[in-house]
Amino acid sequence: MKVSVGFPLGSDGPLGRAAAVAGSHPSYRLEGVNGSTRVAVELDLPEDWRLLDDFSGLLRGEGQAEYAADGAAISGEELFEGLRCFLRKQRSGTPAREWCTPRKLADKQLFPCRQIHVYDNEHLTDNSWYAFGTMGEDGAFEVDKDAITDRVLSDLGPCVRCPILDLDTTAEIVARLPEKIDPAKEIGWGYREDGPLTGWRVVKARDGGEEKASPQEEREGLIERLARSVRNGGAGVAVGGAVGSRNVPATRYEDVGGMRETITLVREAVELPITHPEIFRKLNIRPHKGILFYGPPGTGKTLLARAVAHESGAHFIAVSGPEILNKYWGQSEARLRSIFNEARAKAPAIILFDEIDSFASSRDMMSESFEATLVSQLLSLMDGLNDLGRVCVIATTNRPGAIDSALRRPGRFDHEIEIGLPDAEARLHILEIHTREMPTSPDLDLEHIAQHTGSYSGADLEALCREAALVCMRRTINLRDLEKRVAPHQLSALSVTTYDFRTAMRRVGPSIRR
Numbered sequence: 001m002k003v004s005v006g007f008p009l010g011s012d013g014p015l016g017r018a019a020a021v022a023g024s025h026p027s028y029r030l031e032g033v034n035g036s037t038r039v040a041v042e043l044d045l046p047e048d049w050r051l052l053d054d055f056s057g058l059l060r061g062e063g064q065a066e067y068a069a070d071g072a073a074i075s076g077e078e079l080f081e082g083l084r085c086f087l088r089k090q091r092s093g094t095p096a097r098e099w100c101t102p103r104k105l106a107d108k109q110l111f112p113c114r115q116i117h118v119y120d121n122e123h124l125t126d127n128s129w130y131a132f133g134t135m136g137e138d139g140a141f142e143v144d145k146d147a148i149t150d151r152v153l154s155d156l157g158p159c160v161r162c163p164i165l166d167l168d169t170t171a172e173i174v175a176r177l178p179e180k181i182d183p184a185k186e187i188g189w190g191y192r193e194d195g196p197l198t199g200w201r202v203v204k205a206r207d208g209g210e211e212k213a214s215p216q217e218e219r220e221g222l223i224e225r226l227a228r229s230v231r232n233g234g235a236g237v238a239v240g241g242a243v244g245s246r247n248v249p250a251t252r253y254e255d256v257g258g259m260r261e262t263i264t265l266v267r268e269a270v271e272l273p274i275t276h277p278e279i280f281r282k283l284n285i286r287p288h289k290g291i292l293f294y295g296p297p298g299t300g301k302t303l304l305a306r307a308v309a310h311e312s313g314a315h316f317i318a319v320s321g322p323e324i325l326n327k328y329w330g331q332s333e334a335r336l337r338s339i340f341n342e343a344r345a346k347a348p349a350i351i352l353f354d355e356i357d358s359f360a361s362s363r364d365m366m367s368e369s370f371e372a373t374l375v376s377q378l379l380s381l382m383d384g385l386n387d388l389g390r391v392c393v394i395a396t397t398n399r400p401g402a403i404d405s406a407l408r409r410p411g412r413f414d415h416e417i418e419i420g421l422p423d424a425e426a427r428l429h430i431l432e433i434h435t436r437e438m439p440t441s442p443d444l445d446l447e448h449i450a451q452h453t454g455s456y457s458g459a460d461l462e463a464l465c466r467e468a469a470l471v472c473m474r475r476t477i478n479l480r481d482l483e484k485r486v487a488p489h490q491l492s493a494l495s496v497t498t499y500d501f502r503t504a505m506r507r508v509g510p511s512i513r514r
Contacts, residue, residue, distance in 0.1 A: 258426020
């Protein structure tokens with residue numbers, strides 16, 4: 001941190017002593033002439049802290065003194081208020097670790113700064129990080145990371161300028177906190193019930209009388225666990241969650257319609273390295289690190305990625321492109337790093353970046369520097385994948401030309417699979433999947449429907465089946481009598497026909513033509 005200090009030159013008094021102190025620094029210089037001479041000095045913190053400490057006393061109340069921090073003008077009151085904690089630490093001679101993370105807070109301190117009062121408490125308080133968020137209708141607590149960041153910045157106040165404060169580490173700690181906490185699925189968490197479900201809170205399991213952790217785990221702070229996870233390449237990075245929990249989708253290949261040839265390609269590129277790595281070792285080749293699915297919207301790119309994760313038993317991490325972006329500096333990159341660390345810790349794993357063009361477009365076309373930094377971080381993480389097929393990255397886009405060209409070179413997303421609109425045979429397969437649980441008429445002619453739905457994507461066909469069912473409902477049940485109970489004979493009369501599909505086609509057309 002660079003601090004510029006300027007004040008009038010004086011021969012005696014506080015200004016004279018301040019000029020004498022400044023004269024010992026290599027950057028000392030005089031500016032102005034004819035009685036308006038000023039002293040100017042450039043200080044590098046934390047090395048030049050003693051001079052700044054002297055100035056804090058000698059120039060106190062000096063109205064003509066001017067200050068700048070890293071080129072930005074700042075008042076003396078704001079500068080010294082923000083550095084008060086740092087200067088006290090320097091005067092005491094206490095090492096930064098002991099001062100910023102005192103022992104009395106070691107078992108609960110979340111951030112490496114004593115000014116930040118957000119903790120990893122064993123008992124829920126208003127300052128616990130898991131107190132920030134809302135309970136969803138599904139019983140999973142959604143952690144509000146923006147609220148945590150706002151609280152951190154509020155606690156820091158002017159101390160955000162502290163020269164020994166690592167804001168990147170602070171941002172990474174926030175990014176590594178879990179997005180959701182589901183006590184019904186994750187070990188170590190429980191509910192604190194208070195009124196309706198939306199008013200419930202989550203608590204550590206020991207609050208609910210669960211078995212306590214070992215004494216060593218009680219003494220180990222979250223910062224130490226985070227540091228160990230970084231040293232171990234990401235092992236145990238699920239901060240506050242269940243380390244052993246895995247997310248394997250329920251989608252199967254049977255649920256993906258009209259992609260028999262594409263599924264064969266995907267199984268060879270993704271599933272085979274996970275289930276049979278010995279083949280690649282024998283051939284002495286590396287499997288693809290990244291695979292790019294491209295094609296029109298609604299063709300099943302995301303569905304296919306979920307299916308291959310299920311069939312290979314891989315931990316699945318789905319990330320929508322816009323979810324990566326964060327308004328706070330460094331948190332987008334930290335979020336990316338946490339995703340790859342989680343994948344390594346729970347390998348075999350598949351990372352899906354949906355709509356990757358939303359955050360990894362060509363750097364030549366970007367208007368903001370942080371977007372280019374985010375792409376560079378992704379390139380670095382892709383290059384760091386060394387495990388033989390243990391982690392595979394899949395990206396989807398409907399604008400392959402918009403993606404940065406460096407991402408499409410060998411060693412990154414070097415295997416591209418086009419997923420286009422289904423043909424008549426594929427459309428029939430998709431229609432059969434979406435109607436297999438529907439009550440249908442024996443004379444329903446799905447082949448006829450498949451022949452007359454050219455340019456429909458998989459998502460369009462799903463919407464068509466839904467609309468056909470609604471047409472059947474409107475045809476069979478008098479909607480004016482919905483206040484009355486639906487009679488059993490009316491339910492048994494529901495049967496989707498070819499007529500319902502042809503009527504639905506007037507309402508639901510191919511999205512590619514919109």
